[in-house]
Every structure is written in C-alpha cells, then in structure tokens.
Amino acid sequence: MDTVMIPPLVELDGVTCGYGGRAVLRHVNLIVRGGEVLCLLGPNGIGKTTLFKTMLRLQPPLAGVVKVRGHDVARWPATRLATEMGYVPQAHSPPFPFSVLDVVTMGRAAHLGPFAQPSRRDVDLARAALDDMGVGTLAGRAYTEISGGERQLTLIARALAQQPAVLVMDEPTSNLDFGNQILVLERIRALAADKGMAVVLTTHDPNHALCYADRVACLERSGRLRVGTPAAMVTEDYLRLTYGVATRLVAVDERRRLCLPLGREEGGTSCAVC
Numbered sequence: 275m276d277t278v279m280i281p282p283l284v285e286l287d288g289v290t291c292g293y294g295g296r297a298v299l300r301h302v303n304l305i306v307r308g309g310e311v312l313c314l315l316g317p318n319g320i321g322k323t324t325l326f327k328t329m330l331r332l333q334p335p336l337a338g339v340v341k342v343r344g345h346d347v348a349r350w351p352a353t354r355l356a357t358e359m360g361y362v363p364q365a366h367s368p369p370f371p372f373s374v375l376d377v378v379t380m381g382r383a384a385h386l387g388p389f390a391q392p393s394r395r396d397v398d399l400a401r402a403a404l405d406d407m408g409v410g411t412l413a414g415r416a417y418t419e420i421s422g423g424e425r426q427l428t429l430i431a432r433a434l435a436q437q438p439a440v441l442v443m444d445e446p447t448s449n450l451d452f453g454n455q456i457l458v459l460e461r462i463r464a465l466a467a468d469k470g471m472a473v474v475l476t477t478h479d480p481n482h483a484l485c486y487a488d489r490v491a492c493l494e495r496s497g498r499l500r501v502g503t504p505a506a507m508v509t510e511d512y513l514r515l516t517y518g519v520a521t522r523l524v525a526v527d528e529r530r531r532l533c534l535p536l537g538r539e540e541g542g543t544s545c546a547v548c
C-alpha cells in the first residue's frame with residue numbers, strides 16, 4: 275500500500291510512557307494511517323502494552339502528545355475517543371456473567387446516546403460480528419463460561435461491532451488455534467484494505483508480521499522504535515539480536531518470506547529486562 279498521500283489517523287509525537295513517573299519508553303514518534311496494518315514487535319516486558327494503553331488514553335503520557343486526526347486526544351471526551359479507537363486487550367476478566375452477545379453489543383456503547391438502549395441494528399451488528407469470527411453459536415452463553423480462545427474471538431467481535439477507525443489489538447492471536455489465527459489475521463487485512471481501517475497489533479510470531487503487516491515497528495532493547503517494511507525490519511540479524519535465536523528467512527514465493535527458527539544462540543535472552 276502506498277501510504278504517503280494518506281493523512282495520519284494516529285500520531286505519537288515525542289511520547290514518553292510508563293508508570294508512577296518511571297519511563298518505560300522514551301520519545302516515541304509514530305504515525306499510523308488508515309488502510310494499513312502495522313505490527314508492533316518486541317521482547318516480553320519491553321513496553322508494547324504500555325505504549326498501547328498510552329495511545330488509547332488509558333494512562334496519560336509522561337511527556338509528548340497522542341493525536342487522532344490531528345487532535346490531541348487528552349482534550350477529547352471519552353465517547354469521542356471510543357468512536358475512533360477500538361481495543362482488544364490481552365486479557366479480560368469480566369466481573370459479571372454477561373452473555374457473549376451482551377459483551378459484543380457493549381462495543382456499540384460509544385455510538386449510543388447517554389442512557390439509550392442498544393437498537394435492533396446494534397444487536398444485529400453484534401450478531402454479525404460474532405458470525406464473522408465464527409462464534410455466532412456462542413451468543414447466548416455466559417462470557418465467564420467460555421474458553422480463552424472463545425473469549426478472544428468474542429473480544430475481537432466486540433471491537434468489530436464498535437466499527438472504529440483505528441483498531442488496537444494486543445496479541446489478538448495468542449490463545450487461538452492455527453485456523454483461528456489465520457481467520458483473524460485475514461479479517462484484519464480485509465478490514466484495512468476494504469474499509470480503510472488502521473490496525474495496530476502486537477504479536478510474538480515474526481511470521482505474522484512478515485505475512486500480514488504493511489509496516490513493522492520494532493521496539494529495541496535500547497527503547498528505540500524503528501519502523502519499516504516487513505522485509506526491512508524482520509531480518510535474521512534482528513531476530514538474533516532481539517530474541518537470541520538463529521533463524522533462516524525462506525522465500526515462499528515472489529512476495530512472501532517466512533522465518534524458520536534454527537535454535538537459540540549461546541547466551542541469548544528474549545526478555546527486555548533480563
């Protein structure tokens with residue numbers, strides 16, 4: 275995708291983020307445009323979720339500005355932000371046994387007026403999103419009584435029902451079987467290509483980045499963020515230096531390359547703080 279002419283949907287401008295005044299990441303600059311899938315890679319504990327929470331205003335930046343459509347989101351009401359940005363968190367434990375359909379219908383909340391009930395159309399959109407994720411038959415089940423993978427698909431359906439301009443997904447495939455991983459990744463690609471949605475996701479599988487991303491953002495152990503095409507970013511050197519794993523990148527066809535792990539290297543570590 276040629277992104278140069280498309281205006282940014284999200285901009286991180288010199289963002290420092292962290293907890294209780296302790297910076298996890300410093301001076302991050304990043305632009306995300308509509309119609310692109312941007313994959314964020316980095317070792318455990320480097321700050322990917324922290325960056326997402328800051329992007330979504332779930333915690334304030336220690337410095338810098340997060341802009342959506344050119345506006346500082348710190349000044350926006352929460353409902354405005356929720357119509358623009360959807361979030362699929364890594365883990366979610368609901369306090370009450372809502373039905374799966376209710377959980378997905380909650381994705382429509384930002385589009386309703388205060389105290390308004392979801393309309394028939396909202397419920398239809400929620401059902402369609404569940405069908406889209408292949409879990410329509412779960413609609414009447416209690417969210418507290420379904421499997422981890424079924425919960426993940428339900429949360430993705432909730433974000434789809436929300437119909438945001440930007441979808442932020444924290445390891446959306448981590449609990450999914452092989453078939454459902456590909457279902458979700460293909461759906462994400464289609465949403466970006468057909469609806470112009472911007473999708474930002476994390477994954478720990480470099481092949482997801484190689485096969486499904488337009489751009490890859492790599493958080494390095496230094497805290498620096500480097501962004502480029504999948505081929506430029508996901509290299510044998512990057513994987514060895516970041517994860518301590520020797521790999522071979524193999525061409526599948528003219529367009530796609532896949533990474534094969536050959537084994538850990540002596541002294542290698544894959545944890546940001548080790």
Ligand SMILES: Nc1ncnc2c1ncn2[C@@H]1O[C@H](COP(=O)(O)OP(=O)(O)OP(=O)(O)O)[C@@H](O)[C@H]1O
Pocket residue numbers: 293298316317318319320321322323324325547
């Ligand atoms: N609520 C919190 N309070 C204080 N420190 C936190 C909090 N949440 C995370 N951290 C710390 O911030 C750093 C970054 O954590 P974060 O969850 O952003 O990493 P991550 O890259 O998403 O990791 P993973 O790949 O393991 O999910 C870690 O050192 C973590 O221990």
